[in-house]
Amino acid sequence: MLRKLLIGTALASGLAFAAHAEDVKEVQMLHWWTSGGEAAALNVLKGDLAKEGYAWKDVPVAGGGGDAAMTALKAMVAAGNYPTASQMLGYTVLDYAAAGVMGDLTETAKKEGWDKSVPAALQKFSVYDGKWVAAPVNVHSVNWLWINKAVLDKIGGTEPKTFDDFVALLDKAKAAGVIPLALGGQNWQEATMFDSVVLSTGGPEFYKKAFNDLDDASLKSDTMKKSFDNLAKLVTYVDPNFSGRDWNLATAMVIKGDALVQVMGDWAKGEFNAAKKTPGTDFLCYRFPGTDGSVIYNSDMFGMFNVPDDRKAAQVALATATLSKSFQSAFNVVKGSVPARTDVPDTDFDACGKKGIADLKAANEGGTLFGSLAQGYGAPPAVANAYKDVVSKFVHGQIKTSDEAVTELVKAIDDAK
Amino acid sequence: MSTVATSQIKLTPERPRASVRSHLQDALPKIVLAPSFAITIVFVYGFILWTVYLSFTNSKTFPSYVITGSRAYQRLWGWTFDTDPPSSWYTSITNMGIFGFLYIAICLALGLFLAILLDQKIRGEGVLRPIYLYPMALSFIVTGVAWKWFLDPGLGLEQTLHQWGWTSFHFDWIKNKDFVIYTVVIAGVWQASGFIMAMFLAGLRGIDGEIMKAAQIDGATTFQLYRRIVIPLLRPIFLSAFIVLAHLAIKSYDLVVALTSGGPGGSAWLPSNFMYEYTFKRNEMAVGSASAVIMLMTIVAIIVPYLYSELREKPR
Numbered sequence: 234m235l236r237k238l239l240i241g242t243a244l245a246s247g248l249a250f251a252a253h254a255e256d257v258k259e260v261q262m263l264h265w266w267t268s269g270g271e272a273a274a275l276n277v278l279k280g281d282l283a284k285e286g287y288a289w290k291d292v293p294v295a296g297g298g299g300d301a302a303m304t305a306l307k308a309m310v311a312a313g314n315y316p317t318a319s320q321m322l323g324y325t326v327l328d329y330a331a332a333g334v335m336g337d338l339t340e341t342a343k344k345e346g347w348d349k350s351v352p353a354a355l356q357k358f359s360v361y362d363g364k365w366v367a368a369p370v371n372v373h374s375v376n377w378l379w380i381n382k383a384v385l386d387k388i389g390g391t392e393p394k395t396f397d398d399f400v401a402l403l404d405k406a407k408a409a410g411v412i413p414l415a416l417g418g419q420n421w422q423e424a425t426m427f428d429s430v431v432l433s434t435g436g437p438e439f440y441k442k443a444f445n446d447l448d449d450a451s452l453k454s455d456t457m458k459k460s461f462d463n464l465a466k467l468v469t470y471v472d473p474n475f476s477g478r479d480w481n482l483a484t485a486m487v488i489k490g491d492a493l494v495q496v497m498g499d500w501a502k503g504e505f506n507a508a509k510k511t512p513g514t515d516f517l518c519y520r521f522p523g524t525d526g527s528v529i530y531n532s533d534m535f536g537m538f539n540v541p542d543d544r545k546a547a548q549v550a551l552a553t554a555t556l557s558k559s560f561q562s563a564f565n566v567v568k569g570s571v572p573a574r575t576d577v578p579d580t581d582f583d584a585c586g587k588k589g590i591a592d593l594k595a596a597n598e599g600g601t602l603f604g605s606l607a608q609g610y611g612a613p614p615a616v617a618n619a620y621k622d623v624v625s626k627f628v629h630g631q632i633k634t635s636d637e638a639v640t641e642l643v644k645a646i647d648d649a650k
Numbered sequence: 651m652s653t654v655a656t657s658q659i660k661l662t663p664e665r666p667r668a669s670v671r672s673h674l675q676d677a678l679p680k681i682v683l684a685p686s687f688a689i690t691i692v693f694v695y696g697f698i699l700w701t702v703y704l705s706f707t708n709s710k711t712f713p714s715y716v717i718t719g720s721r722a723y724q725r726l727w728g729w730t731f732d733t734d735p736p737s738s739w740y741t742s743i744t745n746m747g748i749f750g751f752l753y754i755a756i757c758l759a760l761g762l763f764l765a766i767l768l769d770q771k772i773r774g775e776g777v778l779r780p781i782y783l784y785p786m787a788l789s790f791i792v793t794g795v796a797w798k799w800f801l802d803p804g805l806g807l808e809q810t811l812h813q814w815g816w817t818s819f820h821f822d823w824i825k826n827k828d829f830v831i832y833t834v835v836i837a838g839v840w841q842a843s844g845f846i847m848a849m850f851l852a853g854l855r856g857i858d859g860e861i862m863k864a865a866q867i868d869g870a871t872t873f874q875l876y877r878r879i880v881i882p883l884l885r886p887i888f889l890s891a892f893i894v895l896a897h898l899a900i901k902s903y904d905l906v907v908a909l910t911s912g913g914p915g916g917s918a919w920l921p922s923n924f925m926y927e928y929t930f931k932r933n934e935m936a937v938g939s940a941s942a943v944i945m946l947m948t949i950v951a952i953i954v955p956y957l958y959s960e961l962r963e964k965p966r
Binding site for chain 2: 300303304307311325328329332418419420473474476477613614615618619622625626627628629630631632633637641648649
């Protein structure tokens, strides 16, 4: 296995090397947005750049997920052959910036006024050491409920405002014979749901302390224990076959009306859109009960590498186009997320998108915009994955009580720090 | 390979007419093999050494070259005894033990059994043999996905039997943290046992019929025939099959991913999954490298004594 990987890495770097001699009117982009909706959204950007005379060149990555892309990127950077930009998530940007391979877009940022329009919480990841190193493309938020309206009407439910309301609603669904909660039993989905549970149980202050500041006292507090108890309560409402299910299959259960609700980030809306469902009439988007007014986010960024001077103009053009209002609107309407700058008009967005934009603005102003720990925006990957391990082991029964879960969480996070 | 390239070019004094051409002929195989030998040295053994080196650094996202001691190994050692709740490393190594033992044992037993049955001069052997052999032609990913659907209680076997009316049937190993590793064994055995059968069949065909006849004349029963004569004669095949299976078992990464996505709460991890997760997803390259080194040591500890004992007896 190791041999394969190493040889693969070497081959990848060889390929990257072969692609070296390029002309300056070209943007080399490494990304993993290949599925229908995502590719369509990206075509908007390609069109914008073509108008300015820049050709678009995808850096090919074998395999669909972000992992393969990140491995390829590592090999390219190690070989000293940087793409113009790469799709990146959270701490990865900072890791590469610390390694000194990122470019500097501060001038462009000043000219375009990114400092004011991009939420401060996002700038934590796009600005390193005072320099702009990445252009945020969108903001996803994860504390959403996605509800099938027909099922909700059938069981006579209403929007749950508190966690207890939510449990009562799930009980109603259970009594009516539908699967109350659609969940995919993969560690990141379980942890993504737990992010919302913690915010709901402990409130914004607590979430920030525990999951962004990694404060020991908060992590081992009774509130955290209560959060695990609440998670255990939610898990009693999933169907027996949930383990290992992909997130989009869980969304499909809600779309088809087999299940009432899914707790998932707003990328789930893409699935509803693809199934030709309309927000408000076919499905409903509510904030996770008890988290209204706060937003747990993650964000896709285009990390900008320190390319040779003759490729810098193309890079600036790419960054400017990425954060232009027109692209931010057009892209995010398709992608299901909301713009990464708060001054983009919401006219083209659907009801859920409008709510998302308003919530993001309010959270940004009120200081309740928090990075999702499960999605790698709360703490570095080592910690985030240790957290996902603990949550997943708790959901699947390797960790039996909430007491034990809290102990394990503190231990795992300390060990990974 | 190493013997070819490292052995010196021999002059041939008994033929004084030896020209440049015959020298060249002598050297040609070595020249042709040299590039692949160099590639193997660098990309296999070179990178093994590099991995060992990295495991003693504090490499995170990127390799760092300052030796900082054996903290990575200390962490792994600590996790080895974290049994309740099981640490990911403990899960990985116990799974390796369960999977490795069952996979090798069942493949050998089943392969031998099928080979003996097919060796009974039955009609249609030409059709049956490829049917058993064919799964080996599939990649682990295909095997994994196919078995994932087949074993999924909501899609595959259980659902089908429920539709046929056997509603009490229950088989949810793939969703069960305690049994999911056995589904990996099932899929792995399905894929490899046909190939092992083919190896044994070739071995059986190579056994001298005279020996069998002599034994039968001496009044040996069929069971005794196989127990005392055939199976001992197949010993070299057991060695080859064991080595093929052992390395397949150690490097099964894709099967676990495709079949179980890691299992409920990571309960289906093997050390290779652990290594990939830590190196590339968690940016703990030192820990990942240390686990890779331990995997290598384990396989060396198993294979080398076995090879030694088997190969030493050859020049009897």
